[in-house]
Amino acid sequence: MTDPSPFRFEVRSEDGAARTGVFSTPHGPVETPAFMPVGTLGAVKTLSPAEVREVGASMVLANTYHLYLRPGSDVVADLGGLHRFMRWDGPILTDSGGYQVFSLAAINEVRDDGVLFQSHLDGSRHLFTPEKVMDIQHALGADVLMAFDECPPGGSSIEAVRVANERTLRWLERCRIRFEALVAEGSGALQTLFPVLQGNVYGDLRSDHLRAVLALGDWQGYGIGGLSVGEPKEAMWATLEAMHPQLPAHRPRYLMGVGYPDDLLEAIERGCDLFDCVAPTRNARHGTAWISTEGQVNLKSARFRIDSRPLDADCDAYCCREFDRAYLRHLTVSGEAFAHRLLSIHNLRFLIRLAETARQKIQEGDFSTWKASWLERYRAAAG
């Protein structure tokens, strides 16, 4: 059977639950496992599109909530859509805005029809409904849209998670109806909608929710939400292990908001394919970098004062090819934006290269051994 969708996912190799694949989109393929840099406001902070490409990114994430408030999704649409606006010709995924509404907005009232919130910028009042969130993401023109969901924080009671799951499911159905109507209009870009799987770390709720989401359609991919929100790490891994056999094997799984290097490897081992996290660029702003032989370091440390070595001798990023630690320390201590840029380049390259190596090791059937030794070295160095 031919698939009329421009979105396809092909699993290329498997090693335990870990797998490599290619997620095809209208803006090109994404080799998985893949880490997606976050371009919150339509730019990966401090970086040019060419630099984002050079660190090896294929797909980037942008934030619906932020772009809706500023410059406005209508403005982005008027200017030809988000790809054109930010001059990124690769695939883009936009989140639903749900996470930001619940975490950033000043006041919010969660109603059955949606969420009423006040902008963190100017206090203006807005209502996000499933339909509205679809309209915004449709206007932005990303390749992958995320369904509007409610994500209770880690540590929420089972009853609170059950209520949120039910709401998320009703919203998903409304998202799908609106998304299909927008697709039927045929006016926009070729897009696909991913549901967000919720349920926190409650196994039964996860299973029930997943079953209900699968009953709503054969989605091109699945967002795994409600993890990395404050729960213990072991509970996150156990949840992923329980979800693995229940998820369709032939669709990509996007573990939202992960992660740090060690978490990335743990999640890849448990069958996740796509990842995003602000850590590489946010840490860079604070002078923090990852080094495979040293763990996470802060460049402000006095020990880098006259250190003429590259930041990470194993790294092929511009930052590490060209500059030394003493210079990076100096710029970091001085608050120079060029340091933020150089460390962002390194941190992004570090995670993306980690995913590249993971792909290679999965293909070679050697993932678990490599992962164990990589983590041992990384964690021992981190002390």
Next chain:
Amino acid sequence: MTDPSPFRFEVRSEDGAARTGVFSTPHGPVETPAFMPVGTLGAVKTLSPAEVREVGASMVLANTYHLYLRPGSDVVADLGGLHRFMRWDGPILTDSGGYQVFSLAAINEVRDDGVLFQSHLDGSRHLFTPEKVMDIQHALGADVLMAFDECPPGGSSIEAVRVANERTLRWLERCRIRFEALVAEGSGALQTLFPVLQGNVYGDLRSDHLRAVLALGDWQGYGIGGLSVGEPKEAMWATLEAMHPQLPAHRPRYLMGVGYPDDLLEAIERGCDLFDCVAPTRNARHGTAWISTEGQVNLKSARFRIDSRPLDADCDAYCCREFDRAYLRHLTVSGEAFAHRLLSIHNLRFLIRLAETARQKIQEGDFSTWKASWLERYRAAAG
């Protein structure tokens, strides 16, 4: 006669007082008139060395005061000198630190042996003497060193300027002695020392000071200080006109701290060859850009909200080739560092291209006509 110095200045063409030339340095030639980007802390803010090269810069300026305080000139020397530290293989000029000591430092006591000041960073106490300032710049390893001077603000009394001139002259002699001793040691980079000509807008003081400086040696170039420090523009131009015939024709003249586009052209017309100013990068940080057909604009203006045109259609910079005004406005309003970077690229390219065009017009003997029409258009637009 052969000149043993690796520094040479060759005037290539003249058009009135304006001239083109080539200033040769151990790190390559500088075609003049030339605008030098300011890399205060060893980086032109937000930009990579490759980007500084791409906007057409040949020589950059770095700040002695800032680098002395952080990371320390000893650290820079240990790491192989400033060229290596900041990965800039073109010529570098370091200022004397005098301007920063007088304008930034918390407390300062001007004594005959030097200036006692407190760091603006941590309040620590330091003494800059002419000898100390030579030692620092020698350690940094720039191509061109500037003599330690006292620069009274615009509006200073003739008596205050006379006293400062006398001190600057005594300091110059001490700078020369120390510089020659450092050169005789033969341990450092090939460097040359420029005196700073002072005298504010007092013609007689200017003439006396210049004569005394010339009596001290045949310098490879001359810094023109004490202008663009708050005096009326007309007084600055009159001062440059009076100095022109008194300055050695075969040496480059560096007008310190200038400038804005219109000031650059006025000064070129009056025989100046080298320029520096933080305006291109500082204005960029505030969202301000120069456009030849529109004057100085601020990207935060609502009129750019859905403006899909390039920032400056005449500009060949990356910023203007790739992005549109609405995107630049969005990033500027949002405080995204990528906007600072893109506008810095444009503003620097704008000034450097202006100097390039000036060179071409001088060679064609058409400078004054072109300058008049350029300024008319620029100023009319700025309205």
